[in-house]
Amino acid sequence: MSVKEPVAGFAVAVVREDGKWRCSALDAGALTGLDAAITELAKLRSTGAVFGLLAVDDEFFVIVRPSPRGPSLLLSDAAAALDYDIAADVLDVLRVDLPDEEDDSIWPEGDLDILADVGLPGPELEVIAGEVDLYPDEQLQMIAQRCGFGGEFTALLDEI
Template sequence: MEAQRAPADLPDGFGVAVVREDGRWRCAPMRSSSLKSLTAAETELRELRSAGAVFGLLDVDDEFFVIVRPAPAGTRLLLSDATAALDYDIAAEALENLDADLEEEDLEDSDPFEEGDLAVLSDIGLHEDVLGVILSETDLYADEQIGRIAREMGFADELSAVLDRLGR
């Protein structure tokens, strides 16, 4: 599926790399290119070369978010709103990587819905049921949902420090 919007400029938002190593959380800002390309985000996360868990939280235009978790067997993904693929290349790329069999007409007629691996973070502290509840809170913006994820998992302070440095 090809997204209809292909702006030359980057979308607003942020990307944060999250690392859990030796029982501690660490967060770092990701390059802005991660908001436009899952390949760029995945490459940047793999370059961290941590012995612990590594994942990225991408907030795109405060419209939706993507959780990207590279692993040796392949990258695990969660897209918070599959209908975003109509307007954003990175969301369309996520659906393609997930082998989601969704037609454009189906997306146009749908309310927002998640696509991907709800258990993407379950082994490091966020049960899929809790993530499902966060995703069901459609009155929250993507950055607020990411904040909830951080609070549930215990890295809210680390995330907040990165967002402060980014002026968010």
């Protein structure tokens, strides 16, 4: 078994319970593989929404939303799967083939309605994911603002 190299970025768990948002840092290992991220999120028992926002190496983001029937996932740039294990893991779970190495276009893959129930419709999330001039942390900040936990998200990022 190979040891996964550490990956730059951050992983944040977001929980909405009783109408209140809470953000907490996930272990950095959540950035190296999808299983690690899902395991970390599954530990957060809540009756409300639970999902993870992962910004990976200033390149792309992943949204992970565990559920009993399997995780809902969104990868902001499918081509990242050529270079990053966690992105390849997402495509694998989604049963999507790796993109062609010559294809340099950027497109999201997965469930664009992953956050629709917390205030971010799929078409808006698609626009945010398509903002190629923004870094993943800036895209996730936009997502946090739109869903209503921007203050909590920013406060946590200032700490980590």
